[in-house]
Amino acid sequence: GAVVSQHPSRVICKSGTSVKIECRSLDFQATTMFWYRQFPKKSLMLMATSNEGSKATYEQGVEKDKFLINHASLTLSTLTVTSAHPEDSSFYICSARSRDGVVNEQFFGPGTRLTVL
């Protein structure tokens, strides 16, 4: 149990296009989902926290208009990188926190590798 999926696992796009990444909790309901970004050989940085049915909370320095987050249901959150540029190339990982169960038990997705040409 407690599986989180991400789609796509890998995406290559041209500069200027928008890319949507999905994060799904497959066997539990997630009231909160988190989005992280990881540059090559670097640490993971929290980008934003999304709660189902409400606006996402972005960390300082993360552009809201650039990284659109939608948490429309208890099992799905999406991250859209708008007008992507090469500097947006990164590994994006989501995690989901269960509505039930242990406080702050987070389950991570396998990540999405974005390459912007």
Place this chain on the structure above:
Amino acid sequence: AQKVTQAQTEISVVEKEDVTLDCVYETRDTTYYLFWYKQPPSGELVFLIRRNSFDEQNEISGRYSWNFQKSTSSFNFTITASQVVDSAVYFCALSEASIRGGGGADGLTFGKGTHLIIQP
């Protein structure tokens, strides 16, 4: 604001040696959670342990053990009799409990990671 420091950028040992990965954290909260994750080359994070701030008991799981010391704000991770399959990047992370989290905890603050290389 919280902070996690993993001072060891890279450690290389020969198989079967014991190795300790250091983690020092900073937080103003009295309630917080500490984690260790393993990240193999595939990129997927593998959960190793979660410890809350009120539980200072050390833990052992097979070849893995963790030493949590609030007095020094450290949560170190030891691998005994290391194996080549242990080669990966290991992250220590911290999460504070906050009102913003709805009573639960916030997203994780990660250290920079320690790249562990186990040579055969």
